[in-house]
Amino acid sequence: MQDILFDFISKYISLTEDERNAILSLDLFRSVKKGTTLLKEGQKSQEEYFVLKGCIRKYYIIDGEEKTTAFYTEMEGLVPHCVVSKNPSEYFISCVEDTILTVTNPDMGVDLNVKFPKFEIMCRILSEELLAKQQINFDEFKTSSPEQRYLNLLQKRPDLIQRVPQHQLASYLGIKPQSLSRLRARILEKSKE
Amino acid sequence: MQDILFDFISKYISLTEDERNAILSLDLFRSVKKGTTLLKEGQKSQEEYFVLKGCIRKYYIIDGEEKTTAFYTEMEGLVPHCVVSKNPSEYFISCVEDTILTVTNPDMGVDLNVKFPKFEIMCRILSEELLAKQQINFDEFKTSSPEQRYLNLLQKRPDLIQRVPQHQLASYLGIKPQSLSRLRARILEKSKE
DNA sequence: TTCATTTCTTAACTTAAGTGAACGAGTTTA
DNA sequence: TAAACTCGTTCACTTAAGTTAAGAAATGAA
Numbered sequence: 001m002q003d004i005l006f007d008f009i010s011k012y013i014s015l016t017e018d019e020r021n022a023i024l025s026l027d028l029f030r031s032v033k034k035g036t037t038l039l040k041e042g043q044k045s046q047e048e049y050f051v052l053k054g055c056i057r058k059y060y061i062i063d064g065e066e067k068t069t070a071f072y073t074e075m076e077g078l079v080p081h082c083v084v085s086k087n088p089s090e091y092f093i094s095c096v097e098d099t100i101l102t103v104t105n106p107d108m109g110v111d112l113n114v115k116f117p118k119f120e121i122m123c124r125i126l127s128e129e130l131l132a133k134q135q136i137n138f139d140e141f142k143t144s145s146p147e148q149r150y151l152n153l154l155q156k157r158p159d160l161i162q163r164v165p166q167h168q169l170a171s172y173l174g175i176k177p178q179s180l181s182r183l184r185a186r187i188l189e190k191s192k193e
Numbered sequence: 194m195q196d197i198l199f200d201f202i203s204k205y206i207s208l209t210e211d212e213r214n215a216i217l218s219l220d221l222f223r224s225v226k227k228g229t230t231l232l233k234e235g236q237k238s239q240e241e242y243f244v245l246k247g248c249i250r251k252y253y254i255i256d257g258e259e260k261t262t263a264f265y266t267e268m269e270g271l272v273p274h275c276v277v278s279k280n281p282s283e284y285f286i287s288c289v290e291d292t293i294l295t296v297t298n299p300d301m302g303v304d305l306n307v308k309f310p311k312f313e314i315m316c317r318i319l320s321e322e323l324l325a326k327q328q329i330n331f332d333e334f335k336t337s338s339p340e341q342r343y344l345n346l347l348q349k350r351p352d353l354i355q356r357v358p359q360h361q362l363a364s365y366l367g368i369k370p371q372s373l374s375r376l377r378a379r380i381l382e383k384s385k386e
Numbered sequence: 387t388t389c390a391t392t393t394c395t396t397a398a399c400t401t402a403a404g405t406g407a408a409c410g411a412g413t414t415t416a
Numbered sequence: 417t418a419a420a421c422t423c424g425t426t427c428a429c430t431t432a433a434g435t436t437a438a439g440a441a442a443t444g445a446a
Contacts, residue, residue: 062336069332084325091332124317131324132277138331139262139284142367143255145404146433166394174335179433181395186432338434339403359424372403374425379402 001029001100004052008075012122019116028102032095039080039093046105050077054099055163059171060091068168071096071160077126096164146175147183194222194293197245201268205315212309221295225288232273232286239298243270247292248356252364253284261361264289264353270319289357339368340376 002024009015015023029052032038039045041061049056051072058078059068069091072078082089083106113120141149150173154161161169167177175183195217202208208216222245225231232238234254242249244265251271252261262284265271275282276299306313334342343366347354354362360370368376 058332060332060336067336069335070328079321079325081325081329084321090329120313120317124313124320127317127320127324128272128277131320131327132272132274134324134327134331135263136274136283138327138334139251139253141331141334142262142364143253143260165392167392171335176434177394178396178435182433185395358422360422369404370424371405371426375403378425 001052004075005050005102009122012125013118015118019118022112022115026104026108028104030101030103032099032101034095034098037092037094039082039089039091041090041092042088044082044086044088045080046083046107048077048079048083048104048106048109049093050102050104051075052100052102054101055096056093056099056101057096057164057168058091058093059168066168067171069172071164071168071172073159096168141174146173146179147187149173150180150183151187194245197267198243198295202315205318206311208311212311215305215308219297219301221297223294223296225292225294227288227291230285230287232275232282232284234283234285235281237275237279237281238273239276239300241270241272241276241297241299241302242286243295243297244268245293245295247294248289249286249292249294250289250357250361251284251286252361259361260364262365264357264365266352289361334367339366339372340380342366343373343376344380 005023005028006015006020032054038049038056039047049072051074053074055071055073056078057068057072058070058080059066061067070078078093080089080093081087081091109119109123113123140152144152153169153173164172166180170177170180173180198216198221199208199213225247231242231249232240242265244267246267248264248266249271250261250265251263251273252259254260263271271286273282273286274280274284302312302316306316333345337345346362346366357365359373363370363373366373
């Protein structure tokens with residue numbers, strides 16, 4: 001399981017045996033069952049997550065309705081906003097599938113960064129990459145219709161459509177579950193012609 | 194003019210006289226007239242911008258139509274995606290108003306980071322803050338209707354609605370100019386009752 | 387298995403956004 | 417100054433998403 005993590009890290013920096021052991025000694029790995037809630041609205045958690053296997057989602061509850069705004073799958077990391085802001089969380093995080101992830105907190109990051117400055121570099125690169133990706137995603141979302149967004153998702157993350165319930169996908173696309181159903185039927189109808 | 198920049202930096206790190214001079218010696222400041230295009234689709238620019246005064250916008254041209262996806266005003270910085278990806282730009286950047294900004298390139302950043310490691314720290318903090326803000330923004334966009342988005346903007350950045358043309362605001366809100374007009378009329382109508 | 391719950395789809399109706407066209411006000415250009 | 421543009425608004429019409437409700441299918445628990 002560790003191998004997945006080290007493979008990922010090796011894309012950004014190379015680690016010595018010592019450094020690997022330092023990481024392993026932190027005991028980061030956790031297995032969580034489908035449906036487990038990792039973070040609740042109102043909590044002041046300090047936990048950061050990195051998904052090794054499985055899928056977790058972020059969602060708000062607005063007027064009693066769940067609004068899923070993000071999914072994180074293999075090789076994707078999530079620093080909840082409350083960790084950065086030190087305020088109570090505005091949202092929930094829970095497991096869509098049985099999931100294996102690493103759980104860290106900012107102090108551990110600081111420790112590692114002091115011992116191994118390489119880490120600071122990797123974190124900066126990761127954060128910049130993520131920001132760039134995020135902005136492109138946001139732009140695509142703004143400039144396209146729900147139908148285009150769905151077709152786009154079908155291209156870019158076909159796995160998500162398989163592994164995630166429709167009603168969660170719907171709010172991820174910014175629409176209601178009924179509209180997603182209808183939209184899918186419409187696309188199917190078009191493709192028949 | 195420099196004071197604005199140093200005031201901003203001082204929120205994150207404190208600078209010595211030497212460091213200030215090193216920054217000033219780089220000759221970063223540029224004044225640009227309203228309407229000037231800083232970056233065109235297809236270009237491989239290496240320029241990063243930080244707005245000291247004025248307003249710039251990022252827009253795509255899709256099917257011959259301008260789609261504005263972001264505005265950057267005082268104290269906001271922008272690293273175009275093409276700088277990170279080294280690919281031709283997917284979008285344009287131009288000035289909504291007469292604007293004063295700093296223009297840097299990644300090499301200058303690297304130089305500064307080597308001479309003054311503080312800079313690396315500030316960049317990381319900025320990038321993390323920005324990512325967090327960006328994600329909250331995206332979540333809000335996904336979970337609200339065009340009308341809610343407009344009302345939200347009215348709360349959070351009332352200045353934008355004054356200084357930016359309506360048709361640019363419209364695509365920023367993910368809708369057509371006509372729809373924004375109608376939506377505003379609708380809100381006005383409601384508030385009369 | 388059976389019952390309850392969740393999830394997905396369908397349908398009818400409402401509401402709002404997209405589209406195409408027209409108009410007036412304000413700007414720019416020749 | 418006149419013509420050409422740009423910008424915002426309005427209107428009529430089309431299309432798609434929101435809403436409410438109902439029912440079928442899948443899932444989970446007793």
